[in-house]
Ligand SMILES: Nc1ncnc2c1ncn2[C@@H]1O[C@H](COP(=O)(O)OP(=O)(O)OP(=O)(O)O)[C@@H](O)[C@H]1O
């Protein structure tokens with residue numbers, strides 16, 4: 266399968282005579298040296314990467330590192346100095362104006378860092394813009410625009426003008442305008458930067474939802490590492506126009522490529538990133554359908570644990586038994602494990618982020634938390650691995666899933 | 668100094684003008700086009716009795732001038748005064764010439780300004796020409812106008828167009844160039860064609876600035892039309908001109924007052940349109 270977006274050796278140098286600067290760049294001179302020698306600014310430096318269909322691809326970097334420049338190269342709002350961009354296997358550079366226009370109309374929509382709204386148009390007309398230039402009929406485009414506005418929570422503001430809305434609301438209008446076009450690819454340049462934390466989280470959820478439902482490919486630029494980790498399937502980190510590292514959130518956190526990336530991630534709240542899946546281990550269990558108290562006690566002794574989860578023959582979770590209760594059962598000569606079983610046990614799913622289960626772990630310090638999927642026991646989470654993961658020590662996190 | 672013969676610049680220009688006269692059919696065509704224009708506007712304005720036209724202008728001033736009662740009252744009293752002093756017909760003639768010159772200036776000036784905004788080369792050629800045009804004293808334009816078009820209202824319009832057009836061109840260019848980059852990028856990112864970008868984004872954004880240019884053009888046209896009475900463009904300017912010739916202070920003041928009233932009305936109406944666009 267071809268990548269949705271493929272970028273190779275992409276370079277943008279701002280200035281009148283970029284040739285000279287390009288040569289220097291290929292001699293591995295830094296952005297600063299080139300600026301001093303030639304007065305040219307390196308926007309993007311020989312970037313190569315691929316974005317897969319249906320992926321949320323996050324681009325991060327400090328201010329001026331070239332994020333906006335890179336994203337503008339992806340729909341050829343600016344022409345590269347060298348290198349190429351392929352969208353769906355088609356080279357943007359070889360497209361004529363008409364083909365490029367069609368690509369922009371149908372395939373790629375962009376949300377701008379400073380919104381780029383039209384002040385003389387109402388909110389509704391702003392959102393309609395992309396459909397209007399395609400020549401869509403008035404009623405049809407209006408209906409789509411209204412739907413997009415509703416999606417971003419701006420129903421009722423249709424007839425207002427941009428300057429009557431707050432910054433965060435304007436930003437959502439920009440998002441709605443891009444969504445109304447229903448493109449395959451969304452380019453989002455710091456699209457949530459002006460939102461307050463609550464709405465921001467809503468919008469992030471909404472975006473993940475949209476992406477799940479419609480399999481959109483999203484290139485998302487942000488300053489905010491928490492946001493990057495929350496949204497990104499993969500994250501690209503830029504510095505001075507160059508790519509420093511590309512990887513999944515875990516890779517970026519666990520093995521930062523260099524000091525620059527390390528500094529980026531050092532004060533991130535890891536508990537928001539790691540999920541249960543990454544820290545769960547295999548669970549010792551007893552099968553209540555065929556095994557009794559003696560087997561249970563024996564198994565606990567072998568594994569040196571003081572409680573054990575009970576399932577039926579289909580591994581459906583029934584409850585938990587503790588060693589002392591099981592011993593009591595044996596003394597009384599009873600052999601149905603269920604009599605000593607505690608059925609009220611806390612459970613989590615594989616997708617739960619660690620932050621959301623911290624309470625469970627601290628409440629019952631020596632009882633592991635069960636990981637359940639379709640009522641079946643998939644594994645357990647014990648305190649030790651969680652603490653290790655959060656402290657960032659180089660433990661090998663083995664997801665013993667399924 | 669005596670050694671060097673005088674450079675015969677005037678003779679050269681004369682020869683050039685003579686040569687240009689070969690294109691008489693062109694100038695004749697232009698003259699009849701302009702005549703058609705002025706006559707058309709004069710007929711329309713003349714079709715109303717004075718009181719009806721006054722009401723129409725008051726209504727226009729009120730609606731387009733930002734619904735200010737004060738402005739409407741001023742326009743009403745001003746026009747009644749002009750009528751009362753007996754300058755109504757002269758005013759209509761002047762207004763027709765001014766409107767003709769302004770409309771022609773706008774028809775030529777806005778596309779030229781757009782072209783200038785789209786092409787840096789065109790800008791670098793047109794800009795010095797505009798500078799030159801605006802630094803020439805106004806009545807200098809009367810000479811070629813008379814040379815090619817004789818005397819009367821038509822050469823007055825020609826001279827006014829040349830004199831009054833630069834602000835419209837300049838402000839159109841400026842307005843379009845000032846449209847924020849991100850708005851242009853937004854338009855392009857959604858696949859707008861050049862024409863869509865121009866009409867849906869650039870012109871609406873630049874409207875206020877362009878209107879400011881149009882306002883200046885109208886004011887310049889009015890000043891030129893008054894001067895053009897020297898070459899036979901009748902109207903209020905002629906009244907002043909005669910009064911000066913006869914040393915008639917009172918008559919000169921009356922005609923001058925009529926011009927000032929007309930100027931204020933034209934200025935306020937176009938300026939408020941411009942301001943309304945801006946907010
Ligand atoms: N049109 C331009 N002309 C000249 N230089 C430019 C232009 N656009 C960007 N640059 C330069 O390119 C570099 C990258 O800018 P860019 O806007 O891509 O950064 P960014 O990562 O988006 O920053 P921010 O987070 O502040 O938005 C900067 O050094 C900037 O000065």
Ligand SMILES: [Mg+2]
Pocket residue numbers: 332333334378454
């Ligand atoms: Mg940016």
